[in-house]
Every structure is written in C-alpha cells, then in structure tokens.
Amino acid sequence: MLSKRSSHKRPRFFLHPGYVLTVVILCFAAYCVVVPGTLPPSKRSSKGILDQKSKSTFKLKSIYRHGVGVNHRWHQRLEMTPELISKAGTLYQETAVQMQGDEGSEPLWTNNAEYATSNPFDVEFALGKVPLTLKRMKQRDPDYMEAYISGETYMSEAEAHAMWIDDDVVAPNITDRDTVISLALMSSNAYVRIPQTGDWRNVTQPWNETEPEDFGWDGDGIRGHVFYNEVENIVVLSIKGTSAQGLPGSGEDETTGNDKVNDNLLFSCCCARVSYLWTTVCDCYVKSYTCDESCLEKELMRKDRFYSTMIDIYKGVLEEYPDAAIWVTGHSLGGALASLLGRTFGLPAVAFESPGELLASKRLHLPFPPGLPSYMEGIWHFGHNADPIFMGTCNGASSSCSLAGYAMETACHTGRVCIYDVVNDKGWRVNMFNHRIHKVIDEVLLGYDQAAKCVEPEPCVDCYNWDFIPSRDRKSSSRLVTKTRSSAKPTATTRTTTTTSSSTCVGRNWLGFCTKYDL
C-alpha cells in the first residue's frame, strides 16, 4: 500500500515533474551523455502502478472501433499520438469540470486520490505477472478458429485431444490487488471520451458507404483499447461494449438498439422473449418455453453481431503485434466479450462484473479443454454479490433490467469467479447502481485490502425451464450442424460427414459438440 501524501494531490502514476528533471542530457561538442537522476521519492512502492525503474509499464497505444448491425463493415483504428493524448486530457478535464456537482453522475475515472489522474490517456500501468500453465489449443490463429467454431473443421478423437497442449505463458497476477485495480482502470479507460478526430484509419475498407455517425463510440459498436508493454512485449486489449454504460442505473440515456439486441442475444434464454409483450431480438422462439437452438447459434455467429466483430478487432491487434502475448479485459458486456475472446484464442482474460457467459460460450461452440471446464484456464471473473448483472438476478418482468428492455437471464460464468461479499461485509443491497465500474473500483476493489480469491464456480445451469430443440426447420439449419468435430469426450463417436450433408444435429454433449445426428 502506498502512503497518502496529502500535501501532494497528484497520483503516483502521474509523471511527477521531479522525474522529468532527473534525467539530464549533457552535450559537449558532438558527445551527449545521459546522466541518470535520483530515484523517485522514497515513499513510492516498487509494485505500484508506475514501475519507474524497469519502465515495464503498459501505455495506451491505439484504439479500435468496429460497427455492428448495418455498420458492421466499419472497422477503424486510431493511433495515440502525443498531440491526441494531450487533447484528450484537456477534454477530460473540461468534462470533469462540467460534471462537478452533477448529482448522480458517475465519476469519469476514479475519485480515489491515490489513483486519480489529470489525463486517463497518459497513465502508465504496471501489472504483476505470473507464470501460468495454460491448457489451450495448439493451433489457434483466427482463420483456423473461425473454421473450428463454424464447424468446418473436423478431426478424429485422438486428433481432438492432441489439439490441446499445456502452454507455459505469462499471465496477470490476479492475486495482486494493484494488478486487479489496474486492469479495472484499463477497462474503465475504454469508457472515457476522446476528442472527435479525423485520424481514424480504415482497418478494412468499408466499401462505398458513407461513414455512420459515431459508430463504436456514442452509438453502437465495440471498442478495443490497446495497451502495450514494450519491455515485455505484452498487449492488454480492453474491450468496451457500448451498452454497459447505458444499462439502467448508469445515469445515461438509453442506449441504441444494437447494443440491447446483442446483450439480449448473448445473455437471454431465447431471443429475449420474456413475455408476449416483448419484441424479440431474433426469431428462434418456437412456442411456450421452447426455443430453436441452431437458430440461436446462427444468430450469435452473424457477422454483424458482437462476437464476430470482436474477432475482427483481435485480428487487427494481432497484425499490429504479431509476436506479443495478448491479455484481454473488460467491464460488463466488455468483460463477457473478453472472456469469449480469451476462450476462443487461449488468452488470459480478466472480466469485471460481467453477465454469465457460459451459455453464449456453448452456443458459439467455443473450445473447452477436456476435463473440468475451468481446469487450467486463464479466465477470471471479478465481481461482487450486490450486482444483479454479475449475479444473474437481473431478470423477471418487474426487475429494473427488464423495465429498461434488457433480458439478462444468465448467471453462469466459465473459468473462475472472484467474488467480493459486499452484502455481508458492507451491508449492500442488490442494485443496478452497484454495477458501475467506478463504484466497483472505488468501493470494492479499493475498499478491500486484498483481491478476492478466485475459485471454480458452483455447478450452474442457465435457462433450465426452457426446452431447446435442435431445429424446427432442419433443412434450413444445415449451416451449423452438418459439419462435425469430434467430441472431446472419450465415449463419443467421431463423425466425418461432409459439408454438403443435410444431416442435423439432434444431440450435443456439454462441450457443445454434436454427438447425435438425424440424417
């Protein structure tokens, strides 16, 4: 822990003028000598956010934004230049002044004096690292994984098992409180506004359409903030789904349609058909508590939905940093997407207050290692038990979530859960306001002396009262079910049907792999 220095309100990771002056470059004729100055003030902890000695810090390098829905062809990147960082800092300070005294508005960053900053885009984060043996797929480049998930890859059982390797990787030290707080701040950084600028570059050429207004920003879409540690060659990709901030209780106006559609698609039992009054987000509802599973799967994988969009962003990051280790993080929907991305490509992922994403992981047929689902995984879900979205109690016709048009019905997480018991420790009541990232940072992550312990989640089933039928229209659902992978379960038979087969999957094991076909 850092000692508070009341005489000095600057945060410890804000570059103190003292640091700047301690490196003096002396030039005599043609020779320049760099004279290292004194060390930072002695009170600074070496494991703090600013790791001055090794310079082994993560800095924001670029931001991706990707449209969804009709704008899904738009994918752009913005490089963080010194001018932009300085402009963004000015905008941040202006907004902060405007928001002062604005009752009920969420702080833009954190109120904690230790972690406050005058420019969130200039912060250098130091993250603790630990070696981790991660069970992941041997082959996991985007092309391969896309084929795998769409079911275009098939393999024998032995091959399927051989796909999984124990990889020694470096992962964030999630037992370290400072590291967890830093990752949460990186997740919250994805919410902070940046100035309107024309410097966005097209990652993919968006054909001949005119640029939509503010996609991936105030409007629909996904943003990815790329932090890079050049000393250790590690990238942290922080994912933001716009809806998280617009959830009920965030104090902001309603979000746009696509976010709600995607949230309801990912975290509801059946296209958010909560009652006959609801406009469903997809057409998979068959009849009372009966839903078409292959229809749901097809909907989730659509190119204009969040999952596919996020993979596009990941591809962009891979192109930028081909040899780097990549970690992912995010809050709420961003956290759930981080977890889905981590599972797809075998990346360490740290999510904050994310809704249950086990159901979506299965519907997307993401790879689960053979054995226990959370065995040797690098996925961690931090959250507290007074957040209805994290706990999966954000449902029921009269809940505040439903009233705002959200059907977040899932509760089950994959990987490990790290839960702060604020209900008992602090007497909190379950409330949507407790979902906000800054409330979580200021009062939970900073409010405890230690990071929550991460454990395997209790056995958990979502949507148990629903009946998911393989397909109500078998001919039209061939895309998802005709191709085969072997099951990772030793007892399952391996099928090798061809892509043109019209067979339909009528049974899946818990890994989501098809085990029974109706030819």
Ligand SMILES: *[C@@H]1O[C@H](CO)[C@@H](O)[C@H](O)[C@H]1NC(C)=O
């Ligand atoms: C991880 O963090 C904990 C808590 O700060 C610390 O005790 C431990 O030594 C760290 N592990 C490594 C490998 O640095």
Ligand SMILES: *[C@@H]1O[C@H](CO)[C@@H](O)[C@H](O)[C@H]1NC(C)=O
């Ligand atoms: C991105 O693509 C759009 C549509 O083709 C085009 O209008 C715009 O100028 C491009 N932006 C840049 C920076 O090239």
Ligand SMILES: *[C@@H]1O[C@H](CO)[C@@H](O)[C@H](O)[C@H]1NC(C)=O
């Ligand atoms: C491109 O232009 C054509 C012809 O004007 C139009 O029909 C089409 O909708 C436009 N957009 C795309 C994505 O092709």
